[in-house]
Amino acid sequence: MNLVFLAVLVLLALGAAFGLILGYASIRFKVEGNPLVDEIDGLLPQTQCGQCGYPGCRPYAEAIAEGDVINKCPPGGQGTVDALAGLLDIESMALDAEDAAAEPIKSIAYIREDECIGCTKCIQACPVDAILGAAKQMHTVITSECTGCDLCVEPCPVDCIDMLPIETTLTSWKWDQPKPGVELIATDRRGAVHEGAA
């Protein structure tokens, strides 16, 4: 009986001690803010397009931290979904978009300037202040600032905004990734042709 009593006592004491340590640690090493949200936000493409249903990238990051699904970001593409899955250590999922298979083509807005009536609606819609203009004056897009969110397309009353893909120039051109699989099949075919010729 004494032994049981002693055991209970020891366990209680241990529990209390560890509880104190844990409590102290939670105060001493308290994490300010939510670094997870920052990290998630860092992975999102910052187009601020709102296609996820949240008003900007950070709100979506907060929602993901709260447990929302990670596949609502079409501008980021499958790459962003995978990166988010990696960060949160969860199973990656397919992108929730109409043509999810295709890698998103980066595009930016252009205003057909002779059709613009200067209504300023697109200016109000732009999340990054990338449209210049004033009432009754023609508007134009600062292409270097445009994130391609296409939020300005919908409000235009005269449909004079186009989303055009960013063109490859001599300076932005790059080598493709070598494709071993394709080459392999090509080889066998080529070998066959050579043998056939010989």
Add this chain to the structure above:
Amino acid sequence: MALIRVTSPHVHKANRTADVMRLVLLATLPALLAMTFFFGWGTLINVIWASLLAVGMEAAIIRLRKRPVMFYLRDYSAVVTAILLALALPPFAPWWLTLVGVFVAIVIAKHLYGGLGQNPFNPAMVAYALLLVSFPVMMTRWNMPTVLLDNGALGLFDSIAVIFGGLEPAQIDQFTGATPLDAFKHRGGLTSEEAWRQIDVLANGIGAWHAVSAAYVMGGIFLLNRKVFTWHIPLAMLAAMTVPSILLFGFDPDSYADPFFHLTAGGTMMGAFFIATDPVTAASSNKGKLFYGAGIGLLIFVIRSWGNYPDAVAFAVLLMNLAAPFIDLYTQPRSYGHTQAKRGLKGDS
């Protein structure tokens, strides 16, 4: 004008994987001849048998993996694996032992990991180790060198009959026995000097082993000369075996074998030049190769001296295969223009 557009460089060294493999095959020839000469036809038969099996299995599994069969078969890597395995097996190993070995080597140790270049362990050694622990009797029943046999060597057809017909063990026992390493290890209460005098295979048969080792060294030097591999791994491995054996032999010659014995008996030379130098599973930087080779040498010596198995090349190589990626991480060279070499995973997320 149909001009092609490709990336530089536009010239290439005439040196393909297949060429490398062919050189390796060529380099095994002296050892194969020596084995056949000193131990009978068994090795040659086994080598042919294993090669056929390997090519067949490789073709089958490549087809299963839906890859172009001829493209992969042409690199000779399966044949090299098979021949190395066959050389390591006892000369008169039964046909099914080779079959199991080749299956393990090609299918499990190589292709299940992703094929050539992707396997973390040396396929031949995986197969050898598996056979050794699964069929210890067959794997340690090495036939006596022909010089020790009263009737001389078995004829070619007898050899085939032994391997494929499954002759009775009693008959086999007539011409099989322990290897020198085995004999030395299980010499009873004899001192080494007594063992050298009293045990037949040590006293009279050791010459055959020396000859085979010499043949492997010849092949290895040929490969070194052709720059198939660098000197780092063999040298480090042999040195790491020699140094402790000198020390311990000098300290207690009655219990420990002499360095020369360590180097020439058993699979040391084959391991140093043909197994440990397999680039796929070895460390890759020059410094890393030194550590890798030294690790193998040391492990072989340790297992031979104090372990249960008489020889240990397979185990040592497999253990160091495990360690190779780690060695690579910590032996990265210092790149041009950098004051320090990168070490470990630092910076890799």
Add this chain to the structure above:
Amino acid sequence: MGKVFAFHGGIHPPQNKQQSTGLAIQPGPVPKTVRLPVQQHIGAPAQPLVTVGQRVLKGQLIAEPGGRLSVAIHASVSGTVTAVGMMQVAHSSGMDALCIEIENDRLDEWVPHAGLEDFRSLNSNDLADFIRGKGVAGMGGAGFPTDVKLHVGDHHIINTLVINAAECEPYITADDMLMRERADQVIAGIGVICHMLKPSHVMIGIEDNKPQAIRALQQAALGNRHNIDVVVVPTKYPSGGEKQLIKLLTGVEVPSGGIPADVGIVCQNVGTAVAIHRAVAHGEPLISRVVTMTGDALARPHNMEVAIGTPFVDLLDQANLKENQLARLVVGGPMMGFTVNDDELPITKTTNCLIAATWEEMPEANPAQSCIRCGQCEQACPVELLPQQLHWFAKGREFDKAKNHNLFDCIECGACSYVCPSEIPLVQYYRFAKAEIRKEEAETRKADHAKKRFEARVARQEAEVAEKEARRKQRAEAAVKAQAVKKDKLEADAAKPAVTADAAAPVTDIKALKTAAAVTRTKLRQVEKALKNAENKGLEGVETLTQTVATLQTKADAAQQAYDEALNPAAAAPAPVLDLKQLKTNAAVARTKLRQAEKALAKAQDSGEGDIAALQARLTEQQAKTELAQAAYDTAESGEAAPAVAPAISAEQLAELKADWDAAQAKVAKAQAALDTAIANESPAAEKMKAGVAKLQAKADEAKKAYDDAASPVTAAAAPAISAEQLAELQADVDGMTAKVSKAQAALDTAIANESPAAEKMTAGVAKLQARLDEAVQALQAAGGAVAEPVVEPEPELDLKALKQQVSIMRTKLRKVEKAVEAAEESGEDTSELVADQAQLQQRFEAAKAQFDAEEAALVARAAEEGVDLKQLKIDAAMARAAVTKAERALAKVTEPDDQQEKLAQALEAAKQKAEQLNSTLSRFE
């Protein structure tokens, strides 16, 4: 001779150099046209200075450097510029770039040029500028602007000059031949560089496979004043890499990410040294270079001196190309050069070699096999990277790891690919990975930037909302205070009449009455506002509030009417004084009660608590009571008011009335100006002010009417004799009105475009203004001034804008219908109706468009007739306006009244004048 160090790795590919050294350097072909890309170097592209059709002389500057890190381009032949535009250039992508094409007139006419007599008299800055003007870029392959490299001496101490004569790439012999034949020029060029950089030691690094060049250089360097060493290094690729050569010659490593100048070394190619010499000694810009023509598909491989911009095909012809054997055309060496698929591309400043290879010579790459980790790439890598690790990372898209393994130190020399037994295109993997990393970094930068802008925008919007809120609060507080003051005053007023003299009553009473009526109106407006608030915020009881407002509105109208009526028959029936007093007190009390009720309601609405509807009802009741009391009082009072206006008005009185009117008008003008400013500032008070202005206007009108009425008997007689002055005044009135109307119209247009809810009101306002304008016109006409119709009519002025808008709207509608039709078709619905709609809209759109186009064309034509560029005018006007705004802002910033302010004021005035002038010119055409 210095000690030779060693670098790690390297390979020994077959040299293949002897084929092209058989002949001396030959003059190149005379091209029919040359194509000069504006970017032949590292850095910013040059800016073209010539136009199509312009004749240029050989050596003439045709494109100037487009930045610090840029190089000038000169015409390499004399002739006519035939094109400036996008043309394919020699680049691995096969894409187009901006080029200048010159048709050679074969006159070989040089632009006047002269070298420097004594370059040593110039300092290194001036000398670098001179070389910059000659368009010299590094000729080893990369094309780094030479003057920039020669300028580093300003920031670094240079103790060693390394001249790169290694030419380690197989096949290429251009530098070799240059050194054999022009070693003295190389040494002279080194002299210029030495003068600029003042190194203590010059090392010429040359591979031991060029014995003749070594001898020539040693001969030329004999007895040179500079400390020149010709250092022979073993032949090993890539000893000619800048960093590798520096390591070979000095044992020093250039730090990763740094430049040789960081370790006190500058490296120049021999070809560059010759170009510098020719620029300095003869004033020749870089318009030609030595190119090695080699490869098994050429019957006569040799080196030739070629004008920059010459098409490859001319060179191939001169080297006797065996066309059917050509399989691969490589620009540069076999290790680092790139292939092209067109032989019309031009030679550039960096093209040192063309290899016309046969299939046997450079067979198509075998397909890549699996990497067997053989480690041969590591043995070959001159930078001591881990090529196979990098390859795995690039393949697996683990770019972070690749970067950590120093991918960016890779010089893409191709040694690893050369030795790879599996023939993996390693270099392509690295290029791909590098590009991906750069792209990712750019995207990250852009995303960060976008995030910052987004956050700034959100912060700005929040600040705006907060500011508005603060102002609203302030206003509410002010209103409460004012009310409290008024209440006190009114209470005092109510108490006063009882105490003070009765005689004074009538005068005070009329005043008080007026104030009271105005106050009532204000209250009504406040209630309206509250309603609006409630509507916006979606509070409950909106419907009741709406009803209340409606009743209040009618009541307010009734009150106003009563007041007006009371004012008129004031003289009719005088009422007892006592009664009046009593009534007045009643009215005051009722008003106080009403105010209290209103206050309670406002509070309830603000806090959103309490029974708003009940309060509202109480307010209404109180309102009615007040009105009743007021009306009673009004009626009573009016009876006591002044006697009827005497029919005989004296001239004096008339003058007084006139003064009244004038004062009222002045007030209106002032208020209008204030209002304009408010609108310009987008002040929230603008609405109120507008109302105030309207009121003032009404008052002024009243005054005018009174004056007119009084004067009519007088003026009736004098009518025919209206002075010219008066006419002018009337005319001014009409003009002012017209301007106002157009302004209002413009405001209305904006409102419509914004779909502002105020648009309807504004329309009414515009109509009113229009009516007033018509009145003014009539008055003017009556007064005898002939007013030209078209001047008054504001329509033409607005036509174009309106038309444009209409066109846009039509287009939008049309598009919408088109979309609808498409959608309907997709869903298989009946589209006939929609199609009809569409057709109709199409027609209307076309009509509108045609009208707009015609109008615009007419306008432009009209402008053109008068020799005015309408577009230019528009731009000028806009700029002038902007200048005015700027000046105004600057003026506003200066607070202390000093000279500067005066100056600014003057500047503003000037700007305003200019703007007005331009505006008026512009308005003539619109």
